[in-house]
Amino acid sequence: MVADSSIVEFLHSRAMSRIVVRDLTKVYGDLPVIDPLSLTIEPGSFVSIIGPSGCGKTTLMRIVAGLEPASSGMVQLDDATPAEARSRKRVAMVPQQPGLLPWRTVHANARLLLDVNTAANPPDATDPMALLEEVGLGDFLDAYPHELSGGMQQRVALVRALALHAPLLVMDEPFAALDEITRAEMRVILARLVEGRGATVLFITHSISEAVALSDRVLVSSTRPSRMMADIAVDLPRPRSADVEDDPRFVALCADVRHALQAGRA
């Protein structure tokens, strides 16, 4: 019993996860969605995947999160398959729509993922109260989702994922439905929350500047079937503020990403 719980603690104490993808393919009927794909994502890194609509990014994310099987090849999250990682609650998702439950308060929504499959909760699971305060929702703990703006709702969704203390965070265009001003705000909040927490982040986006501003590495996907056209290391210093976008290096990196996207469309 003692040994068991110390193993669990050990697994959770490494708050990061290495993702290894080898020869992964996905086919829907006759439609190839992902061409053989291999990549390794280092623990603790923030990696964005950017590509045109319908290129298979979301499919890749769902396979990594264990929500969908691959057609062939393998995905490994540290020592576990995605399905095992999922049942151990080691993958935290932020979907495109916040997916808040309208009958739960902000605080109860932030707790939602801790309230189900409780056997797999990390031993150091804490109440998300402090996180909610950190993202400026301290005065809205008892508010209901319909009383919040879109940006505030997505902040609750972020806290809900982070409260799991999962070593892998998977985000599927979490800011796509927000206006430009709110997006810029969310970018800064996300960067601050993730830096220093050490989780590995897989971030899917349509926005070039969002990808470059947040990531350590940007993978550029072609149109379907997905092939990685470029793997661009983002060597901008951290911590990053909103002003990082004025950096000439930022502008140059955005241009690299844009060119790779154009190449992938041709």
Added chain:
Amino acid sequence: MNRRIIAPVIGIVVFLGLWELIVRATDVRPFILRAPSRIVSYLLDNAGDYARAAWVTGIHALGGLLIALVVALVVGSLMAASSFLEHATQPVLILLQVTPFVAYIASVVLWLGSGTPPVLFITGLVCMPAFAFATVDGMRGADPAARELLASVDASRWEVLWRLRLPSSLPSLFTAARYNVGLALIAAYLVEGGNFANEGLGNIGRRAAALNEGDALWAAVFAMALLGTLFLLLISVIQRMALHWHVSQRPPRPNWG
């Protein structure tokens, strides 16, 4: 007093006023149509009897509604979980909904005996389909993002049912409840009238009809109307408490940010 209370009251007063006017102005005979004032005064003269009978009928209708709800939640959950079960169950539920239950009251009374059991059985039976369909609709309509999210942490079927699907079906269940109230009261009334060991309004109504006591019959009809109004008010109150988070329950209001 706000408009939501005043408007319905005015509507009822105008309706009864016109009725009274027509009866007094034209020489319509009492056994065809009698004045509401006469019905109300009869009802007040026998208030004790009617209150006791209304209590019995109210309990019957409520019991039938609750039985229907519980059965429908189970049936609806199974239907939402399997499209085979859904397709297999649908025609039976529709049959229950569209066939005139008056036709089989006598058979059920013979089977279950007189008294409360056949009333609860038929009331529950006819109210069940609307609740079952509402359950299926509500559960199917659960937010896909929330479903995906719960799947991502391997929530059990039971947890998804309890934390997501059931609350998602509350709005449609309340809509079904409003529809079912009328049905439950009418079923309780008719089955009470169809067997002889009840003290409900249906019994008063049936006896009055058999003995040609028009005042007693119409007073039973009025008592039924009052009972129905009471039920709907009760449902509105519960709905406002249970669905305070739902779009249907709030006036447009500005949001933050």
